[in-house]
Amino acid sequence: MSISTSLPAQSRIVYPEDDGEPMAENTVQFRWIVTIKEGLDRVFRDRPDVFVAGDLLWYPVEGQPETRQAPDAMVVFGRPKGDRGSYMQWEEGGIAPQVVFEILSPGNRYKQMVKKFDFYQRHGVEEYYVYDPESFELDGWKRTGEKLEEIHDMNAWVSPRLGVRFDRSHGELVLIDSAAQPFLTYGELALERDAIAHERDAIARELSTERERAERLAAQIRSLGVEPHS
Numbered sequence: 001m002s003i004s005t006s007l008p009a010q011s012r013i014v015y016p017e018d019d020g021e022p023m024a025e026n027t028v029q030f031r032w033i034v035t036i037k038e039g040l041d042r043v044f045r046d047r048p049d050v051f052v053a054g055d056l057l058w059y060p061v062e063g064q065p066e067t068r069q070a071p072d073a074m075v076v077f078g079r080p081k082g083d084r085g086s087y088m089q090w091e092e093g094g095i096a097p098q099v100v101f102e103i104l105s106p107g108n109r110y111k112q113m114v115k116k117f118d119f120y121q122r123h124g125v126e127e128y129y130v131y132d133p134e135s136f137e138l139d140g141w142k143r144t145g146e147k148l149e150e151i152h153d154m155n156a157w158v159s160p161r162l163g164v165r166f167d168r169s170h171g172e173l174v175l176i177d178s179a180a181q182p183f184l185t186y187g188e189l190a191l192e193r194d195a196i197a198h199e200r201d202a203i204a205r206e207l208s209t210e211r212e213r214a215e216r217l218a219a220q221i222r223s224l225g226v227e228p229h230s
Contacts, residue, residue: 039183
């Protein structure tokens with residue numbers, strides 16, 4: 001008599017694409033997250049090797065789905081643009097996000113922020129910025145060796161990686177790119193796009209009018225028995 005046994009197949013490790021946490025707790029926090037993410041997209045729109053994401057789960061260690069964080073915004077140099085359900089570092093050439101932003105909300109707790117700081121320090125983030133849109137307080141850290149060291153004066157600080165300047169001269173933070181253009185809110189971007197489209201349409205109408213005028217003039221010349229090109 002023989003007894004056959006079969007072992008259960010090894011369970012596949014699941015890396016959820018949603019941690020169950022809201023992207024933002026209020027409209028102010030949401031507006032800032034979108035402004036920073038879209039602003040960074042704009043800064044690096046011509047760089048196919050720079051990946052920008054907002055509220056995307058980052059898994060730094062294969063086989064450890066519980067080790068994760070979802071920065072409000074992050075920038076990864078050396079990785080292609082494109083959609084992702086999460087950022088699994090071992091599938092991204094082992095490259096960790098170099099720059100991370102967090103926007104504070106009333107629900108943020110001290111222990112939670114300490115945990116995030118430890119995570120980013122442990123997993124290789126080079127620059128870490130935290131902004132409180134209610135108090136206008138801005139904190140930043142830059143990696144030195146194995147540690148993130150505090151940047152003591154953030155006003156007019158220029159990110160070494162991003163080339164973006166942090167301006168607090170008027171209280172509320174303004175992020176300014178290397179072309180001296182401030183980051184715009186989604187509404188401001190929409191107005192800018194509308195203005196560009198309006199200008200483009202106006203130029204098209206003017207060209208169409210000039211073309212029609214030229215065609216009428218050519219017809220008048222032909223009526224005199226002369227070819228316009230001669």
